[in-house]
Amino acid sequence: MSTSAAIASTSAVLPRRGGVLNALSDAFWRNPRLLLFLMLAPPVLWLGVVYLGSLFALLLQSFFSIDEFSGLINREFTLKTYGELLLPSNMDIMIRTVVMAASVTIASAIVAFPIAYFAARYARGKWKALFYLGVMLPLWSSYLVKVYAWKLILAKEGILTWALDKLHLTWLLDAWLSLPVVGGNSLSVSFTGTFIVFVYVWLPFMILPIQAALERVPGNLIEASADLGASPAQTFRNVLFPLALPGIIAGSIFTFSLTLGDYIIPQIIGNSQYFIGQAVYSLQGTAGNIPLAAAFTVVPIVVMGIYLWMARRMGAFDAL
């Protein structure tokens, strides 16, 4: 009798279940905003204080200047540091970095698209698992290990030179390395090498957003396009690409900003010419010029801002 009473209660409103947790549940149910507030407060505080706070501190530093003779920081607002930033040698660093980031982004998008397309449209079951494994596995090992591995691969005595030699293509490598800017003594000390390693390291960050975007494109849109007379190339241009664009933009934000800020890859693989990240690293370290270092870090923020604004203007987010 007692068990049946528990299952089939005679009253329409069940009695309160006692205890602090149940009282809390009732309070949250009556006041959902309270729960939302309690859940959001810690991350917002973290983001607001620790993250944005330090960013503003950095921004503030960039308006200070350094005294050339004493090496001490002069805490007075001035645009002198930004004037220094525009010196030809510093402009070279910025242009070099932005061009590298743009090339890496474009190359990543070109390499990533077919892989993402395969994963989104064709891979099922174990092929899909294999795809995720293949894309994610490199992320599990240390970034430094991968970069040093590439140094060996690209070195003059490395496997790439050896393979090209066996294919009788050494002349091609030599011709490429003799080119200005992209060339050098070997791939491991050229911008070409830096570029290859950047593309390799950031590729997963391009593949995954494109795959997610393509996954959301219904297959019958592709069929509808073909049905209406569009060749595969026209379907790509008019349907697939516009609908994948938010994914490409999301991926490019990763590859572009990660390349803009990286200072390890160009230090290990590349010639001795600086990228923004390396400039910041040496300015805040040995040189002790914190204001100029801060001014340098503002550059990627501004570049990304302009990039996103342009993407928005071009309608990249219309399909979101």
Place this chain on the structure above:
Amino acid sequence: MVSAVSFQKVSRHFGSVKAVDAVDLDIEPGEFFAMLGPSGSGKTTCLRLIAGFEQPTSGAISIFGERAEGVPPYRRNVNTVFQDYALFPHLNVLDNVAYGLMVKGIGRAERLKAAEDTLALVRLPGYGSRMPGQLSGGQRQRVALARALVNRPKVLLLDEPLGALDLKLRENMQEELKLLQKSLGVTFIFVTHDQGEALSMADRVAVFNDGHIMQIGTPHDIYQRPASRFVADFVGSSNVLPPEFVKLHSGQMRWASLRPEAIRVKREQDANGIPADVVALNYLGASTRIALDVNGLRLHAMIPAGQPLPEQGERVTISFNREQIHLMDGEA
């Protein structure tokens, strides 16, 4: 005269699954043709074979006399209205409708004019600047129709075109589609699992089951003279009579069908009729459908509104004319 669409022994197998198996089919130009069948019966695969999304495993398909095997969808003058419309979400209504003309390289002004005209044809004038996401289901349906018709296809394929609409809208669209088809003279082929829709709209109906066509005929043929038990079962509310019952009342040991409206129900006992128990009454407005139990056999009868109705559980007498029993082939 050359057929609009002709199938000769067409099969489409997916591994061991025979989605379409040795189907022969001829659809006349200007015809409103329905492919009717349960899900998995091969009707949609047939439609996709005509559109070019599928290629036959064997057999020959011709569209207006031209062989279609190996021809990609974008080189077929055939357009499809997709089940869930498949409108391009990033293009507005006008650009959606003009899409087919755009990829054919027709100038912007000309194609937008044609798109606007076609939108007027499907009674959506002035909707061009809206995005597909801002339209109701019925409006999207019309846009999908306009997007296909603007290309002036030789054959228009409709895949469950009215499936997602509510009843009232569906009935309106049925009439409208039929009028549109008659005025344009384009061959319409539509796929549906709704027998009412197929019978009310089509000039001819093909009933599919298990990758085969069970029967092709006018709606009247299909409804009045179903060729097999499956067709009788699927197409109608027809009663399917087992051989034993048929032998008793018409002398032949064959399966047969009997339409509900052919059964007369009398409340008083009568030695000439067959006694039956009333199991349930379904009020349908213009008539009432009565479920009867005759010695374990379930039959349905229709009683027009205004006539006296028996009560549930009552014992009644039913009768019908022998010639109303339609004998079916096979499966004795």
